[in-house]
Each structure stands twice: as C-alpha cells, then as structure tokens.
Amino acid sequence: MSVTIKDVAKEVGVAPSTVSRTLRDHPSISRETKEKVRKAMDKLGYVPNVSAQNLANKHVNTIGAILPVIGSKERKSNPFYLEIITAMNEEASQQKVTLSIASGKTQQELLENVQLMYRQKRVDGFIMLYVEEDDMVLDYLIENKVPFTMIGQPYKFHNEASCVDNDNQLLGWTATQHLVDKGHERIAFVTNNNHENFFRERFFGYQKGMMDNQLTAYPAMPLITPDDFIALDDFLKEEQPTACIAIDDMFALRLIQMLNLSGFKVPDDISVISFNNSIFTSLLHPYITSIDVNATQLGKTAVQEFLLQLKEPDAIKKRVIIPHTLIENETVLNRKN
Template sequence: MVTIKDVAALAGVSTSTASRAMHNNKVISDETKQLVFNAMKELGYEPNYAARNLANKTSNTIGVILPVAGPEIFQNPFFMEIIRGINQECNQRQYMVTIASGDTNEELADNVATMVKRGRIQNFILLYSKVNDPVVTYLHDQKIGYTVVGKPVDYENETPYVDNDNILAAKDATEYLIQAGHQNICFVYNNEEQLVSLDRFTGYRRAIRSADLANEYQYQAPVDTSPTDVETFGSWLSEHPEVTGFVTSDDIVGLMVQQTINQTADIPRKVVSFNNSLFSQMSSPAFSSIDIHAKQLGIEAVSLMMKYIDNKNSLVSKIIVPHRLIVRD
C-alpha cells in the first residue's frame, strides 16, 4: 500500500513537506507542490481525508449554498457554471464540494446547520445575497467562514465576496438600447429580494435619467416562469405599446420576454439580458446578453476563501470580475 513516505521519497522531500504540499500550505513553493502532486499521480496515492478530518475535527469540504428555490434551480445554467468553476478550483486544491439547497429559508438554514454540526464543514460559499437572510445570520453568529458571490447585504466590511459591477453592467445594457433608438425601456425582473436585482435596477435607472428619458418602466415576473407568464406579460405589453426596449434581470426572464415579443412582431422590440447562457443564445431570435463570466466567479470565490483558510488574520477583501456585453442583432 502506497503511503505518504513513498510519495515524499519519490518527490525528494521530507514527509512533513509532502504533507504540507498536499494541504496546499502557502509556505511550500509551487515547484515543490508540483513535485509532490506528480509523485502522487505516478504512485496512485490518495490522501485519507476522512482520517485527517476525524483527527482535526474539521473537514476538507466546502459547502456551496444555493438560493431558496425549487428543483428548477438545477436547470439554471448560471448556477451550474458557477459550481463548475468552484469544482475546478477545489479539485486543484484537494478540496471536496457539497451542495446545500432548500425550498424555504427555514429548510435551507436547517440544512446548513446540519452540515456544520454533522459534517464539520467550516467554510461555505453563498451563491446569492439577499435581505433578511437567516443563513447569513447563522453563519455570522456561529463564526463560520463564508464567502459570498454577490455584494453582501449585511456585514459587508467583515465578508469576503466576489461580484460584478452590476450597476455599471445594467447601465451599459440600458445605454446600448438607448443608442439603438429606444426611448421607452422597461426593466423586467423576478426576485426583488435579491440584491443583484436591486443593483441592476439602479443601473437601469441611472441610464434612463442620464439620457433625460421621460418614463421608467418596471415589470416583476414570477420567480418560477411558466407558459402562463407569457400570456400575463403579453397583457401588460398590450397596455404599453410604446415600450420597445427591455433590460431583464437574467436570461430566463429574457427568454420569457422574447417569447412574448415574438407574438407581437408588428412592433420592433429588443431585449438585453444577463448571464449569456444558452437561453439567450438558443432563443429564436437570439437576444443580446451581459456575460458576467459565471465560471470565473466560482473560481475566484474559492481562491478568496482559501486565502482566509490559510490565514485567519487576512484583511477582508473583494474581487470584481469584469462583464462584457454580447450583442446579437
């Protein structure tokens, strides 16, 4: 049976150095880490994480917390892309990933508490940010480490986070429509609790007011869109024939808007959305979307979290991932 001593001997380092390299300790150089990882691969060595976790009363698992939603959230490519980035970075750092989800705030908070108490998970990545979140309250009160994808609502100065400049991104999307000649533009969203929706509305509003346009329009779609939502939005649209441009909070909402527009083809209208997912690319016609680089958000979230795992005294910091407007005419 291959042991850590065999790995150390093949890599030409001491056993303690090999152990530190496997744990991605920052005092070990990248060159030495690579030597150890190559030796592990050649010998087929797999660290016994269960034994290490039992001894340390900790876990090498990162908990990833999804927003409250039904099973349809696993069909949302935005979250799948973030998780793909998280998995990729965690694999490189010899960490595992487990998912926490729930249909209600209470269920989600209970699931997270169970992961802490039974799974000994001490580090989490939240894939959302919203007001009055019991999960954040629990993690903060229990002094559990967490990083947020999105700007924190509470404890911002204490919380490391990764985000886009959603205000600027929405402003860019709205200004693109204005420059294309649209004078009446509506912001369509589906979750007012999410801080990201509030930021994107702020960006939309800034662009409208900066251009001295007379009207602002808002439409709140249901959180879980369905065929009946197209009919309902179609009724709203028939009451507002002057609206020809739409900034939507994400591609799923954008698809609902585009499907409605397709039924009123007599009036030229245009959609700009967020996430640049398959929903915007495969729609007929395809519509423009802001690429917020979801996979990179996941990678950066893990990198930021590891900084605090390695050094609990690190200053709290944030990472802003740039966005890009993908134009589809």
C-alpha cells in the same frame, strides 16, 4: 476485522505515530519510510478513516457550496448555478480541496443542513451562491464566525463578508446605454425576480442610465403572476416601449414568447437585452443580445478568495469585482439606421 494503524506499524516495524504522519505526508518522515508504510497499507488492505483524520486535523480541505432554496422550476433549470459549481469544482481540484453541496427545500431545511455540515466538521466553511434579505443562513455564519465567501453583495454585514461579484449597477447601466446608443428612448425593465439584491442593483443601474441620458425611467415591470402578464400587456400597448431589459437570459426567452403572443416582433417592434450570456441566448432565433457576467471566473475566484480567508482569518474582508462583456446578437434593433 478491519486493519488498523497499529497493524500497519507492526508490519513495517515502526511506531503507529509514524504511520499517522505518513498519512498526512508529514515532512519529518523520510521518503523511504513513507514508501515502506504505503506498501504495507496496500498489502494489508488498510483504508484510512477520513472522518477520524478530519477531527484530528485543523482543516478538512472541503468547501461547502450553499445553493439557494430552489422554489421554482425556472430556478432549478437556471444554468448559472451549474456553470458556477462546475467552475468552483475545477478550481477546488486545482487547489487540492473538494466541494460539497448544501441545499434545502425551505430556508429552515437549508440552515439545518449548513449547521450539520459545519458541526460535524465535514467542511471548513462555505461559499454562498445567492443573496437574500433577512437570511437566517447568513446570520448563522456571521454569529458563529464560520468562514465564508459570498457570490454577490449582501444587504448587511458588508464589513464582515468576503464577496465576489459583478458590478450589477454597471451591468444595468451598460444594458441601458447600449439601447440608447442604438436609438432607443422608451426602455422598460422586466423581471421575474424583484427581491434579490442583483435585481435591485441592475434596476438602479437602469434608472441611472435613463437619467444620464435625460430619459424617463419606468417602474420595474414584474412578470410573476397571471395579473402581471395582463398588466405588462396593457403597459406595452399604452407606453409603446421600443426596448426591454430582461433580468436574465432564461427569463428573456419567456419575455420574447410573451411579446410574440401580444403581437410584437423581436427585434422589429421591441428589442430585448438580458444578462448572463448563458446557453439560452442561442437556443432559438433571434439569438439574444446579453451581457456576459463571466460565471466561470466568478466561481473560480470565489474558491480562491475563500482559501485565502481560511489561511488568514483576520485579514480585511474585501469585495472582488469580476468584469463583464457585452455580447451583441440579434435581439437589439438599431433604430438610428
């Protein structure tokens, strides 16, 4: 038979409400009484019913982290999400809250998991780790006034969304300008992701960087299907770009491999620059020149902003920009030398 609050109260000689307040560390209960109650709990083996407490309290002190639908092997292996979640977990621990993961194999399954977590009051709200166009999860959060913060910039609901992000247009511009400063003029933008908002923003920044330098921007070159590989090979031979901007470090490794198979050396023939400054930049030589998006700060700030929003739900939603840093390694050739 399990021990109840009434059993603890009887052992100490106090009212059950005193035990309940002690569990919540209520200031109205003296330190001496709290000590007696806690010793009685230990003696009797009382285990608090966390679910019942959550239902009684306004907040459950748990944040749901919503992962994107993991549709490809590359996305499953992307260290960006692990780094973000690790940082969020560290910050949550500092703030005396916990983190719970919401995931799904499909968008519908992800939505159902998010709905269940919130309906059962297992979380106070969510931090979205991705941005998709026409996203049913985001629609649900907005329609039901669920507290949330997003890492990234949404396609809609700009005034209703609290966001933590890099300036992805500036990232794309910075990568382009770095290549131009090294003497490159024929610069291509290659990607395996052409639907998420950060791709569009970075590509727009590339276009602006080319325009600012009176250079011709190429259309984005996807590298997703077998036909794309053939098209990129033809493009490289016809246009002879001297540099490529890759959408992230993990994809940059694939791009460098593809360039090598096509007979191009990196950086001697074609330079490569990418984004994230993840572990993939230093797995193989040449080490990849990359723009550090400061994933750790993204994750920690997202937790801080969510908790601020939870405390002041009527506060104006804002977009917090995390600065980036260019990390020069070995994949960009200085053609001015």
